[in-house]
Amino acid sequence: METYLLDWANLLLRWAHVVTAIAWIGSSFYFVFLDSSLLPPRDPELKRKGVDGELWAVHGGGFYNPQKYLVAPKTLPEHLHWFYWESYSTWLTGFGLFTVLYLFQAGSFLVDRTRLDWATGAAVAAALAFLAVFWVVYDLICRTLGRRTGGDRLVGAAIAVVVVFAAWLACQLFAGRAAFLLVGAMMATAMSANVFFWIIPGQRTVIAQMKAGQPVDPVHGQRAKQRSVHNTYFTLPVLVAMLSNHYGWLTQGTHNWLVLVVLMAAGAAIRQFFVARHKAKLKGVQPPWGYAAAGVVLIVALIVWLAPAPRAPQAADAAPVTLAQVQAVVEQRCVICHNAQLQQKNVALHTPELLRQHAQAVYQQAVVLKAMPLNNATGISDDERALLARWYEGGAR
Numbered sequence: 001m002e003t004y005l006l007d008w009a010n011l012l013l014r015w016a017h018v019v020t021a022i023a024w025i026g027s028s029f030y031f032v033f034l035d036s037s038l039l040p041p042r043d044p045e046l047k048r049k050g051v052d053g054e055l056w057a058v059h060g061g062g063f064y065n066p067q068k069y070l071v072a073p074k075t076l077p078e079h080l081h082w083f084y085w086e087s088y089s090t091w092l093t094g095f096g097l098f099t100v101l102y103l104f105q106a107g108s109f110l111v112d113r114t115r116l117d118w119a120t121g122a123a124v125a126a127a128l129a130f131l132a133v134f135w136v137v138y139d140l141i142c143r144t145l146g147r148r149t150g151g152d153r154l155v156g157a158a159i160a161v162v163v164v165f166a167a168w169l170a171c172q173l174f175a176g177r178a179a180f181l182l183v184g185a186m187m188a189t190a191m192s193a194n195v196f197f198w199i200i201p202g203q204r205t206v207i208a209q210m211k212a213g214q215p216v217d218p219v220h221g222q223r224a225k226q227r228s229v230h231n232t233y234f235t236l237p238v239l240v241a242m243l244s245n246h247y248g249w250l251t252q253g254t255h256n257w258l259v260l261v262v263l264m265a266a267g268a269a270i271r272q273f274f275v276a277r278h279k280a281k282l283k284g285v286q287p288p289w290g291y292a293a294a295g296v297v298l299i300v301a302l303i304v305w306l307a308p309a310p311r312a313p314q315a316a317d318a319a320p321v322t323l324a325q326v327q328a329v330v331e332q333r334c335v336i337c338h339n340a341q342l343q344q345k346n347v348a349l350h351t352p353e354l355l356r357q358h359a360q361a362v363y364q365q366a367v368v369l370k371a372m373p374l375n376n377a378t379g380i381s382d383d384e385r386a387l388l389a390r391w392y393e394g395g396a397r
Contacts, residue, residue: 003344009100017093024086025235031083032232036278038068050074072206072216080207084200091192098185102178103127112175112375126173127182130166134186135193137162146226159230163187163237163264168257175375176251177244180260184241187234194227232275236267248370253306262298269295321391323352329387330355330362333378359396362388 038053046054052070056063102109106120110127138159145154166186170179202220209216240263244250253259273291280287330349336342338349347361348354355362365372366380367389373380391397 003342004346006100006104007345010097013093013097013100017090017097020086020089020093024090025239027083027086028228028232028235031228032275033278034066035068036275037282039282041067071218071221072210076207076210082200082203084195087192087195091188094185094188098181102181108374110174110178112178113377114375115175116173123174127178130170130182130186131189134162134166135190138190139193139197142226142230152226155230164261167260167264171257171260176253176256177248177371177375179256180241180244180251183260183264184238184244187241188238191231191234191238194231198227199224233268233271236271237264240264240267246369246371248372248376249306252370252376259302259306262302266295266298266302269298320394320397321387323355323391323397325387326391327352327355329380329384333373333380333384334362334366336378337373356396359392363392363396367392 034055037055039055041047041051041054046067050069050071050073051067054065054067056065058064103124106124106127110123111118111120141155141158141162145151145158148154163183167179167183170182173179174182202224205220206216241260244260244263250256250259269291273288273295276291277287335350337344338347340348340350347358349358349362367385370385
């Protein structure tokens with residue numbers, strides 16, 4: 001019953017997390033597009049009101065004319081929409097999901113005994129430290145280097161170094177699947193912390209100054225803009241780190257940290273293309289395809305690098321696979337978590353009938369995705385995976 005309830009918590013939290021993440025990322029992408037697409041207003045009345053840029057758009061059968069005030073409007077509007085619950089809800093549901101799946105079941109999902117045999121309590125503490133320490137280091141980098149000449153480039157380079165080191169360290173300490181997700185989670189934590197500690201407080205300060213009749217200090221908007229830009233570049237690297245959870249062949253390699261770094265770099269390059277593309281379109285120049293090409297090249301290089309070596313045909317390959325052979329593998333590698341007493345994901349494999357019933361799931365998880373056994377804790381070999389593949393492809397008899 002406990003496993004069953006955890007599965008429901010996993011599903012509902014994952015569902016809520018995806019929904020809120022779509023809302024947050026969607027609004028973030030929209031405002032990046034908006035900022036890069038605004039034109040100076042031609043209407044003298046708009047200039048008099050302090051409008052710095054405007055955009056005409058059509059969507060859903062209607063016309064829209066969003067306008068941006070460089071610092072703040074002269075008078076505070078009665079109804080003002082805030083964008084922050086999308087961020088907070090995404091982080092809260094994501095942390096809840098991380099707690100249910102990884103922290104609550106640290107011995108199975110967080111710790112890989114073949115990589116580092118340590119206490120689950122210590123692993124949980126280290127995982128939480130990743131989230132907190134990255135935010136502190138990232139914020140310190142922004143506060144110090146960001147004020148110097150060429151600060152944006154210095155901050156970007158320093159953050160990249162920290163992320164690479166964190167990816168390497170996480171892959172030394174934790175199971176590959178958990179390490180990938182943890183690196184994405186620490187960056188997502190920084191994104192939400194940017195909203196909580198910088199973007200929203202800066203906006204509240206501007207509003208308080210307007211209500212008090214004081215001059216609005218533009219520095220608050222500048223700081224919020226800096227952190228918002230960082231968030232948009234973090235987005236695709238975070239998403240690929242989260243999605244990697246479903247692909248064991250991606251997270252279990254010897255140099256898995258480098259795989260993660262290259263994937264995140266590709267995501268950042270592709271995001272840069274889309275950000276710059278909006279500005280290029282506004283100026284009437286060619287989009288900067290070089291960024292997109294760089295991201296694609298990195299992905300193609302990974303595809304080539306991770307391609308499995310050709311397997312030499314063996315005499316046994318031509319012989320039909322018997323159920324007894326498959327059972328021998330499954331009993332040694334899978335039944336420890338899928339038996340009459342413990343049925344992870346409601347899958348039991350301890351009888352021939354159950355094995356045939358779940359043949360497709362075994363093929364998908366153990367052969368195609370290589371996600372099971374989890375962290376390859378039971379040491380299944382490539383030859384054994386190939387045996388399962390031949391059995392399933394031959395009709396799972």
